[in-house]
Amino acid sequence: MKNNKIFKTSDLQKLDKYTIENEPVTSLDLMERAATVFTEKLLIFFPNSHIFNILAGSGNNGGDGYVVARLLHQKGLNVKAFGLHENDCLSPDCAVNRKRFIDMGGCYIEVKNPDNLQPDENSVLVDAIFGAGLNRPVTGFLGDIIHRINCLSHPVVAIDMPSGLMGEDNGENNGAIIKADYTFTFQFPKLAFMFPENVVYVGHWEVLDIRLHPIILREYPAAYYYLTEEVVASRLLIPGKFSHKGTLGNTLLIVGSYSMMGAAMLAAKGAIRSGTGLLSVHVPRKLKEMIHLSVPEALVEVDRNEFCFSGVDNLSRIQAVGIGSGIGTSPVTAEGIRQLLSVWRGKIVLDADALNLLAADSGLLELLPKGAVLTPHPKEFERLAGKSVNDFDRLNKLSTFASLHQVYVVLKGAHTIIATPEGECYFNMTGNPGMAKGGAGDVLTGIIAALLASGHSSLDAAIIGVYAHGWAGDLVAEEQGMRGTRAGDIADKLGWVWKKMETYNMAKQR
Numbered sequence: 001m002k003n004n005k006i007f008k009t010s011d012l013q014k015l016d017k018y019t020i021e022n023e024p025v026t027s028l029d030l031m032e033r034a035a036t037v038f039t040e041k042l043l044i045f046f047p048n049s050h051i052f053n054i055l056a057g058s059g060n061n062g063g064d065g066y067v068v069a070r071l072l073h074q075k076g077l078n079v080k081a082f083g084l085h086e087n088d089c090l091s092p093d094c095a096v097n098r099k100r101f102i103d104m105g106g107c108y109i110e111v112k113n114p115d116n117l118q119p120d121e122n123s124v125l126v127d128a129i130f131g132a133g134l135n136r137p138v139t140g141f142l143g144d145i146i147h148r149i150n151c152l153s154h155p156v157v158a159i160d161m162p163s164g165l166m167g168e169d170n171g172e173n174n175g176a177i178i179k180a181d182y183t184f185t186f187q188f189p190k191l192a193f194m195f196p197e198n199v200v201y202v203g204h205w206e207v208l209d210i211r212l213h214p215i216i217l218r219e220y221p222a223a224y225y226y227l228t229e230e231v232v233a234s235r236l237l238i239p240g241k242f243s244h245k246g247t248l249g250n251t252l253l254i255v256g257s258y259s260m261m262g263a264a265m266l267a268a269k270g271a272i273r274s275g276t277g278l279l280s281v282h283v284p285r286k287l288k289e290m291i292h293l294s295v296p297e298a299l300v301e302v303d304r305n306e307f308c309f310s311g312v313d314n315l316s317r318i319q320a321v322g323i324g325s326g327i328g329t330s331p332v333t334a335e336g337i338r339q340l341l342s343v344w345r346g347k348i349v350l351d352a353d354a355l356n357l358l359a360a361d362s363g364l365l366e367l368l369p370k371g372a373v374l375t376p377h378p379k380e381f382e383r384l385a386g387k388s389v390n391d392f393d394r395l396n397k398l399s400t401f402a403s404l405h406q407v408y409v410v411l412k413g414a415h416t417i418i419a420t421p422e423g424e425c426y427f428n429m430t431g432n433p434g435m436a437k438g439g440a441g442d443v444l445t446g447i448i449a450a451l452l453a454s455g456h457s458s459l460d461a462a463i464i465g466v467y468a469h470g471w472a473g474d475l476v477a478e479e480q481g482m483r484g485t486r487a488g489d490i491a492d493k494l495g496w497v498w499k500k501m502e503t504y505n506m507a508k509q510r
């Protein structure tokens with residue numbers, strides 16, 4: 001897999017050191033490289049700004065800040081660097097770059113009292129107080145400075161990380177944290193950026209490639225990954241020339257109930273657009289006509305029960321099962337799931353009410369086949385695994401749950417997380433708030449079920465399904481706006497996404 005790892009910030013020094021020794025490059029040149037790409041990005045985002053105030057700390061993040069100050073000054077822009085040094089104990093590279101900035105005639109103001117920090121009107125503030133080296137909450141003088149900055153209305157752009165934010169766990173971080181509008185971070189996104197509770201600090205973030213050594217990036221271990229088009233597309237299976245509907249998999253969707261018919265249609269639409277050779281939709285009798293009309297390609301299998309799912313009879317030709325969307329939580333349906341899970345040991349994705357039934361009866365949870373895919377939203381996950389005190393805690397619970405039950409858990413959210421039984425987590429990067437609507441999850445269940453049936457492993461089906469679903473949602477939002485996005489539109493846009501991924505894959509094979 002390409003370098004899409006999310007390393008721990010505490011590992012950064014080792015990656016840095018390896019690069020310095022093996023590229024080789026001096027640490028000063030690496031700092032220059034990082035600050036240069038940061039400056040380029042800054043000027044893309046603020047092309048019409050002429051006044052920049054740099055807030056520089058004493059470590060290498062501050063060093064980056066002084067390089068940015070020098071580069072902006074060299075471009076003839078109006079730059080002021082505020083030295084926020086509690087003592088004169090600067091990192092060697094920070095000291096060199098402060099001197100270079102001052103020696104070239106840059107405007108440098110040493111701040112010894114938070115009240116003396118008076119940024120220029122209309123200036124863009126560059127936060128270079130702390131980066132990945134933060135190892136305790138920020139209090140005292142620098143804490144006061146951060147509080148003061150957070151009260152200003154100036155745009156704030158953080159170098160690498162908003163100062164005061166820990167790279168991973170902020171559960172016990174009661175110190176001051178910069179509320180940045182933008183964070184341009186080096187080499188890889190930090191784990192803390194993935195959590196909803198930190199968006200107020202990180203703002204819009206982008207990763208800047210500072211070309212740390214490819215060997216160390218490939219070989220140094222990480223438990224967390226983020227998904228990119230390249231990584232996802234290369235996992236997608238392309239049908240062979242002699243494939244036919246019998247070899248591309250038969251998906252069985254067990255979905256819908258009399259009061260939730262739409263969920264069945266949406267799941268079926270997601271599946272029919274995602275490459276299954278055959279699709280069977282198992283519904284209560286009352287839904288039969290509706291499925292025939294809305295997804296004519298599907299075979300409809302009718303339940304014994306008129307209103308809800310009560311059990312299946314024949315699974316002999318099925319490659320994967322998708323169950324849960326709109327099935328309700330009646331005792332009849334709970335028994336139906338028990339019957340299914342006691343005979344089905346193959347690929348399966350469980351969503352919505354299927355998860356609620358598992359949460360209500362741990363006996364059902366134990367019947368899950370190894371490698372099952374579960375797609376809860378945070379509330380459903382809470383029912384399964386208990387309350388979490390914060391997002392980092394929820395991530396740990398997710399990993400523990402996936403290992404304990406030997407399943408893949410897809411926790412839906414802005415950065416949907418796929419947790420594996422081996423303890424790895426993949427963060428999705430596609431999707432938008434327009435998708436946070438009823439029915440979007442049903443479409444995802446259909447997609448994952450079809451990918452499972454057409455030959456993908458549980459991990460690949462979850463990764464590809466989540467990424468494609470989000471990408472399709474992004475395309476819909478581009479056309480209809482986030483407000484205008486409907487779940488059904490996401491299914492309709494999937495074809496375009498698959499085309500892109502197939503084209504990418506075939507180009508690579510050539």
Ligand SMILES: NC(=O)C1=CN([C@@H]2O[C@H](COP(=O)(O)OP(=O)(O)OC[C@H]3O[C@@H](n4cnc5c(N)ncnc54)[C@H](O)[C@@H]3O)[C@@H](O)[C@H]2O)[C@@H](O)CC1
Binds near residue numbers: 159
């Ligand atoms: N490998 C990379 O990715 C590179 C990193 N660079 C920069 O280097 C930064 C990391 O630099 P440093 O390791 O010097 O760390 P920082 O500049 O983030 O912090 C400086 C020092 O402050 C001290 N400190 C930590 N928490 C504190 C607190 N709450 N109150 C007071 N002091 C505290 C620590 O001793 C820490 O080393 C990155 O964020 C990035 O900006 C770049 O210059 C070049 C390449």
Ligand SMILES: [K+]
Binds near residue numbers: 162
């Ligand atoms: K910073």
